[in-house]
Amino acid sequence: MTSSYPAALPLLSGVLVAALTAFGLAGYGFQTIGRGGPAGVARGGAALAGALAAVAYAWGLGSLVRDESGTAQACQDANRALFGQVGAFEVSYLPPALDCRLSGGGSYPAAVPGFVAPVMTGCAVIAVTLALIALAEHRRTRTSEAA
Numbered sequence: 405m406t407s408s409y410p411a412a413l414p415l416l417s418g419v420l421v422a423a424l425t426a427f428g429l430a431g432y433g434f435q436t437i438g439r440g441g442p443a444g445v446a447r448g449g450a451a452l453a454g455a456l457a458a459v460a461y462a463w464g465l466g467s468l469v470r471d472e473s474g475t476a477q478a479c480q481d482a483n484r485a486l487f488g489q490v491g492a493f494e495v496s497y498l499p500p501a502l503d504c505r506l507s508g509g510g511s512y513p514a515a516v517p518g519f520v521a522p523v524m525t526g527c528a529v530i531a532v533t534l535a536l537i538a539l540a541e542h543r544r545t546r547t548s549e550a551a
Contacts, residue, residue, distance in 0.1 A: 412469060414497075415465050415468055415469045416469060418461075418462075418465045418497065419462050419465045419466050419469060422458045422459070422461045422462035422465065423458070423459075423462050425454075425455075425458040426455045426456075426458035426459045426462065427455075429451045429452070429454045429455035429458065430451070430452060430455040432448075432451045433447075433448040433449070433450075433451030433452035433454075433455060434448065434452070435448075436448035436451060437449065437452075442541050443538050443541040443542050443545065446534045446535070446537040446538035446541060447534070447535070447538040449530075449534045450530075450531045450532075450533075450534035450535040450538060451531075453527045453528075453530040453531035453534060454527070454528070454531040456523070456527045457523070457524050457527035457528045457531060460519075460520050460523040460524045460527065461499075461500065461520075461524055463517070463520055464499060464500025464501075464516045464517075464520035464521075464524070465497075465500050467500065467515050467516045467517065467520075468495065468500055468502060468515060468516060470515075475493045475502065475515075476490075476493075478502060478504075478514040478515040479493065479502075479504035479512075479514045481514070482504065482512060482513065482514035482515070483504070483512050483514075486504075486506060486512060487504075489506045489507050489508060490504045490505065490506060490507070491505055491506065491507035492505040493505065494511070499516075499520060499521040499524055499525075500516050500520060500521075501513060501516050501521070502514045502515040502516055
């Protein structure tokens with residue numbers, strides 16, 4: 405079996421950066437929502453959605469860190485019936501994923517919970533949407549103050 409499994413140091417660094425990002429965005433988000441106003445609520449909501457996306461990313465990377473030394477074990481635990489056909493492992497950093505590649509073609513996921521990618525994607529879309537709403541609100545209030 406071949407493996408393209410990443411080293412622990414980049415994974416741990418990614419978990420640390422994602423956790424710090426989530427902490428910072430959450431602090432900014434709660435503080436900004438508290439200031440009120442439509443633009444503040446949109447900016448704060450965007451930051452909180454971004455924080456949740458960062459938490460999901462850290463969770464996914466943390467799952468990979470936890471299973472790094474036991475890649476074969478993770479594939480076996482995910483699907484015992486197909487484990488004998490696994491020929492390689494493939495890891496993705498974005499979104500975090502471990503795929504167990506079958507010798508005859510195809511693959512199945514292991515190690516990273518299935519909810520990580522949809523949560524990351526959904527929260528990122530919400531964060532961008534709210535950031536655009538905050539920008540539009542900021543421009544609207546700026547032009548109304550100038551008039």
